[in-house]
Amino acid sequence: MPNSTISDSPVPGLYIVATPIGNLGDIGARAAATLARADLIAAEDTRVTAKLLSHLGLRISMTPYHDHSDERTRAALVARMAEEVVVLVSDAGTPLISDPGYKLVRDARAAGRHVTTIPGPCAAIAAITLSGLPSDRFLFAGFLPNKAKARADTIAEFAGLRASLVFYESGPRLAASLAALADGLGDREAAVAREITKLYEQCVTGPLTTLAARYADAPPKGEIVIVVAPPGEALPEAADDTTLDAALRDAMTDKPVAQAAKAVAKRFGLDRHDVYARALALKDAG
The missing domain is CATH 1.10.10 (Arc Repressor Mutant, subunit A)
Structure with missing residues (x-):
């Protein structure tokens, strides 16, 4: 079955819709149109999505769908997809990218439901473009584990990859994660991007040890993305x-x-x- 366009009445099924990662002005035309035509929005946090809907002037029925949603919740959503337009959104960015949702997509496909995606913002991709680090080959690794040994073991898995590495992180964990990356990968060049698309957007670059020291006593606020260069890569020299x-x-x-x-x-x-x-x-x- 062909995908719907903005001018069409969407067919029943599951619509995976990317939403802004900060600046609400980044909502795409197709995304806004799909939200407007939804019968139900499955949202990671309905309070967060309500702000976006208010920005768009929409009042659409919502239901929570997150990491703790069980099989019965998924089954109920899949059942509704037979006759209704169900939209899946995360709190920010593209659903399923370090967010819940893949099980719902899997079950919808298994049930023969129409499944399509409305692409848009993604913090990992945005951070790569800000970093100035090699982007021809990269690995998105999500969040590192909390415990030191599990974190070190995970980092060791990536040490030999000739690709930029992309991680999501929180402010309180940032310095420890940067130090662990330096221990496991060597003192590679890296970038810490935060508050992407927002008023105080920032991207700080430098060796991992320098960045770890910078944030050791001053953990930043906001959502954070770490980009680490491949082995042997360095940031370009400055030149007058x-x-x-x-x-x-x-x-x-x-x-x-x-x-x-x-x-x-x-x-x-x-x-x-x-x-x-x-x-x-x-x-x-x-």
């Missing part, structure tokens, strides 16, 4: 014009202009075309 020109002249002693510009651009995290133009200017100037 003099440093950049010196690096280009040095690189051009044994490389063609294009290759030199590419290497220097990667080293300093700069646009390759801009660096190439500067390299040509240096070459022409002698």
Whole structure:
């Protein structure tokens, strides 16, 4: 059965709807339209979702659906999907990403219900874009365990992966988690992103040990995402014009202009075309 569009009357079934991770203005048009047409919203916390519905001017019936929801709750929701539009939302972002919901999707599919997703905000993806760390390959690992040994064992599983690692974290646990990551992975470059899309959005980068020390006595508030670079990766060096020109002249002693510009651009995290133009200017100037 084809997915519904905004202008269609949605068919009965389960709609997995991503909601804003902070700024309510980030709600998508399809997401808002789907919420407006819902017969029932299964919400992680109905009080949180009520604020979004109020922002949209909507009054839709809601029911709690969270980690502690049992099989009978899921069965009741799946039964309603036969005739009604049931929307699944989490407190913020994309449902099922470190949130409850996969069992409901699984049971809905097993019952032959229509299941579709309305994609949108996700804190893990947003943090990667803010971090400036490699994003071509990454692993989302959710929350680390609370207990020290379980946390260390989990981190050890990721140590050899040549990919950026993404974790969710809370303020009170942040410094301990950063220190544990440094112990298990080495002092890799990392980023701590918090309050993403909100007024006080912040992304602090640096070695894991430096970040752990920064937050040891000042745990931050808000929802937090940690991004850790792959093994052997470092943040680009900072470069003023003099440093950049010196690096280009040095690189051009044994490389063609294009290759030199590419290497220097990667080293300093700069646009390759801009660096190439500067390299040509240096070459022409002698």
